[in-house]
Amino acid sequence: MSENLNVPTMAEMLAQGKQPEVLFWVGCAGSFDDRAKKITKAFVRILNRANVSFAVLGTEESCTGDPAKRAGNEFLFQMQAMMNIEVLNAYEAKKIVTACPHCFNTLKNEYPELGGHYEVVHHTEFLKSLLDSGRLTIEGGQFKGKRITFHDPCYLGRANNVYEAPRDLIQKLDVELLEMKRSKANGLCCGAGGAQMFKDAEPGNKEINVERTEDALETKPDIIAAGCPFCNTMLTDGVKNKEREGDVKVMDIAELIANAQDL
Amino acid sequence: MGYLSNVLFAIILIIGFGYFYLNVKKIIRNINLGVAVNRKDNAKARWKNMAMIALGQSKMVKRPVAGILHIIVYVGFVIINIELLEIIIDGLFGTHRIFSPLGVVYDILIGSFEILAFLVLFAVTVFLIRRNVVKLKRFIHSDLKGWPKSDANYILYFEIILMTLFLLMNATDLHLQNVPGGFSHFIKAGSFPISEFIAPVFNGMPNEAVMLLNESFWWLHIVGILVFMNYLYFSKHLHILLAFPNTYFANLNPQGQFDNLASVTAEVKLMMDPNADPFAAAPVSENEVPVKFGASDVQDLNWVQLLNAYTCTECGRCTSSCPANQTGKKLSPRKIMMDTRDRMEEVGKNIDSNKGVFVPDNKSLLNDYITPEELWACTSCNACVEECPVNISPLSIIMDMRRYLVMEQSAAPMPLNAMMTNIENNGAPWQYSQQDRLNWKND
Numbered sequence: 001m002s003e004n005l006n007v008p009t010m011a012e013m014l015a016q017g018k019q020p021e022v023l024f025w026v027g028c029a030g031s032f033d034d035r036a037k038k039i040t041k042a043f044v045r046i047l048n049r050a051n052v053s054f055a056v057l058g059t060e061e062s063c064t065g066d067p068a069k070r071a072g073n074e075f076l077f078q079m080q081a082m083m084n085i086e087v088l089n090a091y092e093a094k095k096i097v098t099a100c101p102h103c104f105n106t107l108k109n110e111y112p113e114l115g116g117h118y119e120v121v122h123h124t125e126f127l128k129s130l131l132d133s134g135r136l137t138i139e140g141g142q143f144k145g146k147r148i149t150f151h152d153p154c155y156l157g158r159a160n161n162v163y164e165a166p167r168d169l170i171q172k173l174d175v176e177l178l179e180m181k182r183s184k185a186n187g188l189c190c191g192a193g194g195a196q197m198f199k200d201a202e203p204g205n206k207e208i209n210v211e212r213t214e215d216a217l218e219t220k221p222d223i224i225a226a227g228c229p230f231c232n233t234m235l236t237d238g239v240k241n242k243e244r245e246g247d248v249k250v251m252d253i254a255e256l257i258a259n260a261q262d263l
Numbered sequence: 264m265g266y267l268s269n270v271l272f273a274i275i276l277i278i279g280f281g282y283f284y285l286n287v288k289k290i291i292r293n294i295n296l297g298v299a300v301n302r303k304d305n306a307k308a309r310w311k312n313m314a315m316i317a318l319g320q321s322k323m324v325k326r327p328v329a330g331i332l333h334i335i336v337y338v339g340f341v342i343i344n345i346e347l348l349e350i351i352i353d354g355l356f357g358t359h360r361i362f363s364p365l366g367v368v369y370d371i372l373i374g375s376f377e378i379l380a381f382l383v384l385f386a387v388t389v390f391l392i393r394r395n396v397v398k399l400k401r402f403i404h405s406d407l408k409g410w411p412k413s414d415a416n417y418i419l420y421f422e423i424i425l426m427t428l429f430l431l432m433n434a435t436d437l438h439l440q441n442v443p444g445g446f447s448h449f450i451k452a453g454s455f456p457i458s459e460f461i462a463p464v465f466n467g468m469p470n471e472a473v474m475l476l477n478e479s480f481w482w483l484h485i486v487g488i489l490v491f492m493n494y495l496y497f498s499k500h501l502h503i504l505l506a507f508p509n510t511y512f513a514n515l516n517p518q519g520q521f522d523n524l525a526s527v528t529a530e531v532k533l534m535m536d537p538n539a540d541p542f543a544a545a546p547v548s549e550n551e552v553p554v555k556f557g558a559s560d561v562q563d564l565n566w567v568q569l570l571n572a573y574t575c576t577e578c579g580r581c582t583s584s585c586p587a588n589q590t591g592k593k594l595s596p597r598k599i600m601m602d603t604r605d606r607m608e609e610v611g612k613n614i615d616s617n618k619g620v621f622v623p624d625n626k627s628l629l630n631d632y633i634t635p636e637e638l639w640a641c642t643s644c645n646a647c648v649e650e651c652p653v654n655i656s657p658l659s660i661i662m663d664m665r666r667y668l669v670m671e672q673s674a675a676p677m678p679l680n681a682m683m684t685n686i687e688n689n690g691a692p693w694q695y696s697q698q699d700r701l702n703w704k705n706d
Contacts, residue, residue, distance in 0.1 A: 007704045026700070028691040037703040058701040062690030070643050071679045072557065072665030074524045076686055078531040081523075109520035114528065154644040159519025185649055189586040194643030198682035198692055202640040205591030212586075 005041065006048050009058040010091045020055040022126070023093045025107065027100035028063050029229035035236065036229035042258035043099050043123055049263055050136045054097070060087050064106040071195035078114065081106075085116035099123040099254060101155035101228045102193075108160070122156055124166040124227050124253050131172065140174030141260035146222040148256075149178040151212065151235060152187035153228035166227050166253050173260055178219035188212050190234035197230050213238025217248065224250045272354035272485075279489030286496035290573060293611040297566030302512040309511045312654070317510040322652040326580065329393075332386040336422070339383035340503065343429065346376050350485050360436075363452030373453035377433060380426045381457045387422045394419075401579030406598045411577055414498045421491050428484040434461035435477035439470060446470050502576035506653045509574040512567050513654035518645045521662055526554045557666025559629040561607045562621075564663060571655040572604035581647035581657055587640040594640035596647035596657035602632035603660060629664055638664050639676055 013020055024047070029036040047054050065080030088096075096118045098104050108120035121129075130136035148170055156162045163184045170177050182188045191201070191208030201207060213235055216224045224239070226232040229252075236250045251259075302309075315321045320337060324330035352361045363369050394402045394415060407415070437458055439449035447470075455462070465473045495501050502509075533539050558564050581596035582588050588595050606628045614621050629635075641661045648656045668674045675683070682692045690697045 005704055007701070009701070026703075028693065031700045031703055032691060032693055032695045037706060040703055056701065059698050061700055062697060063686045063692060065686070067692050068683055068686055069521060070662070070665075071675060071683065072662070072667075072669035073675075073683050074527045074556065074666055075531065075670060076683055078523065078527050079534070080686065080690070082531055082535055105517075105519040109517050110523060113523050154642070154646075155519050158645045158649050160517050186584070186646075188589075189642045189644035189646065191586060191642060194641050195679055195682065196642050199639070199676050199678040201590075202587070202592045202594070202636055204587070204640075206589075208586045208590050208642065211590055 003041075005044050007044055008055045009060075010055045010093075011058070011060070013055045014091065018053075019092065019094075021053040022095045022097050023088070023091070024054045024056050025064075025096050025098035025100075025103050026056055026061060027098055027103045027229070030099055031061070033229060033233070035233060039099055039229060039232070039252040039254055042252065042263070043254040045258045045263040046127065046130075046136065046254060046261075049261065050130050052130070052135070057087060057091075062087075064103045064111075066102040066106040067195045067198060069106070069110070070193070071198075077110075081111055081114050081116070085111060085114055088116055088118065093118055095119045095121070097121050097123055097126040099227075099229065099252070101153040101159070102230070105155040105159050122160075122162055122165070122227065124156075124169055125162060127254070127257065128165040128168055131169070138169065138172040138257055139260060140172075141262065143223070143256060143260050144174045146173075146175045147178055147220060148173070148175045148223045148225050149180055149216050149219040149221040150183075150225045150227075150253075151180070151190065151216060151231055152184055153226070153231050154187070154189050154193050156227055157187055158185055166225070169253050169257060170225055173256060178221060180215040180219055182215055188215060190228075190231040190238075192230035192234045197233075207238075207241070209234035209238040210241050213242055217242060217244060221248060223256070224248060225253055225256060226250060227253055266357070269355060269357050275486060275489065276351065276354070279493065283493050283496070286493070289611060289615075290496065290501075292614075293607050294566050294569045294573065296562050296607065296610060297564050297569040298562075300565035300567055302514075302567055305515055308515055312513060312515075313507055313511045316652070316654060317506040320652070322650075322654075325650075325652075329578075332389055335379075335382045335386040336390075339379040339386075339426075342379055343376050343383075345372065346429070347485075347488065350481070354485060359448045360450065360452050363450060369452060370454040373433070374456050377430065377455060377457040380429050384423060384426045387419050387426075391416065391419050401583040404579060404582060404595070404597075406579070406582065406595050406601060407577065411499065411601065414500075415577070417494075418498060418500050421487070421494070425484065425487050425491065428480050428487060430458045430461060432477060432480035432484055434458035435465060435473050435480060438462045438465040438473055439477065442470055447474060449474075499575065499577045502574050502653060505570065505574040509570055510654050512570060514567075514656060514659070518648055521659075524556065524666070526556065555667070556670035557668070558660070558663035559667045559671070560627040561603060561610055563667070564603070564628075564660060568603065568656070568660050568663075569607055571657075571660075572600050572607055574653055575600040575604065575655055576653075577601060578652070580650040580652065581655075584646040584650045586642055586644060586646065592637075592640040593634070594637040594661075596661075599633060599637070599657040599660055600655060603628060606632050629667065633664065635668055635674065638668065641665075 010023065026040055030040040062084055063080055064084060065077035069077035096107055101122060104120055104122045107118065127136065131138060150166055150170055152163065167177060188211065189208060190212050216235065224235050226235060232250055232252060239245050239248050239250055320334050323333050349362050353359060393399050433455050436449060437455045439446045440451050555563060561569060577597055579597050585594065585596050610621060613624055638661055643658060645658060648658050685692050685694050689695060
């Protein structure tokens, strides 16, 4: 069932002689992972609603190289980076928004030295700016009064000191924002970073995502909010492991906002 | 004794500082085994970091109990060292309490030294209890088996002995100051808010005996300080000096930003240059060691990472915050730092015993100290870097060693090889065609 999403590509924009306000970097998870695709669509619905002029690279987008770099393969990372930079620079991209903190960190911090200079924002920061400038209004809707805890993605929080934008957005939903015992700079990793997403964990006595899910469940939440497709997967698995999928949902902040407005 | 004691004092001082100087030279030599990295930029931000984090202890108080107790010991250490100046002048010139003409200022100084000494005794006792009675997890961790555990306790015992000697020295001095009609050179000087409670212990003892005790305490105190200073080189306690350069030279970039290897950039640019001659021979220069990608030994790390290793005081905050360690994996960021230092010292000794040249010993930091299993357990979450009270980065060492495993040995775990192959072939870590990247729009 296809819905009416307006998702122009940079190529289409260029053909019309237009430059979008912002380039939406979808990322591999956002493009291919079934769960993350829902986040991508929710974010696009919000962008459409707020009349944001944006475009995606579509088939011209390729992995930023983050998992390769964190796995130790600097060659592959720099190959990916330079190819992506060539594409981005060809389109004269100025501002990039992404819903993946790993893409966000890599594009923002590791591309400039290789020739890619852009203003890069996480989707929660971008949504916050839409809110602040009055282009987007957020109401609680179905989430009003719900208990929501936010899990800080390492590559958004500690790595780049973005702690407030996601929390500000959640609070706009008229919900009860709960902090886990370990949050913000002290937040515990979901277990997916550093390319762990793509391999089995080393021998130990517990899975990291279960440990983190326990932190979240301690706050007695209705919803665990995430800002990263990989954290989302890890926490969803953690909730299943704890057999709580019936009463606790794991949702991205973009989904919360889109669903609250029935988008 | 005449000048004999002054000469003896000078000799002890020269030996103490001389031996220390030789070891400091070794530390600097070993740190310089590392490769170059520029950390001289942005001096303003660096001074600020040093002022806030090392001098101001801002990251220590994240754990308030340990943090506040540590500040007591730290302030005590720094302030009581002012007293050291007087002791050295007295010792060299045969004077007694040379600063006492400062009057009220002197009273305040000695009084605050005494109170601090008492607080340090208290704090250090709590530290000993935390390590040996309460047994906090990070202090009984397997990283600390053997010498590191003893080392930590020795340091605390040493501090107890030094503070006790200082207070006993003052107590005997006060006792002799109060001898009716005065005794020998013990003029009325200083205020003794703590040792005045100890002084009565000496009531009834012959004045000469108390004076002998006073001189013994004085000598033991200064000799103790010199021994302690020289013990630093052999212990984890070097942080009292190295925390300052370490915070100054620490990484200033966002924690998520990992360095881009310049040697790789050169090769990738060549590969992507359509005008490059694929048959051209690589430029040859004599004596050039081929570039090694990543790190398998301490000489491949940069000098800041080696400085980090010497600075680490094994507090274990990194390990206690590490998600891998908390869930029972072998990785311990503290052990990464301890191993790096142990290997660096081994390489240093090798150089010392081979006339200044390192003779290959068929060992390396990788495998002989740090195993791939530890390295692959890291999630690169930066919790260890965030926690470190002196801005050490175990993560940067882990990443450099992963680079060696992957780029020099192709020794990544199989699923990671599959992930990387996918990125190479179709631009995503999974096996999906790049042509399908926009399919989500119509799902």
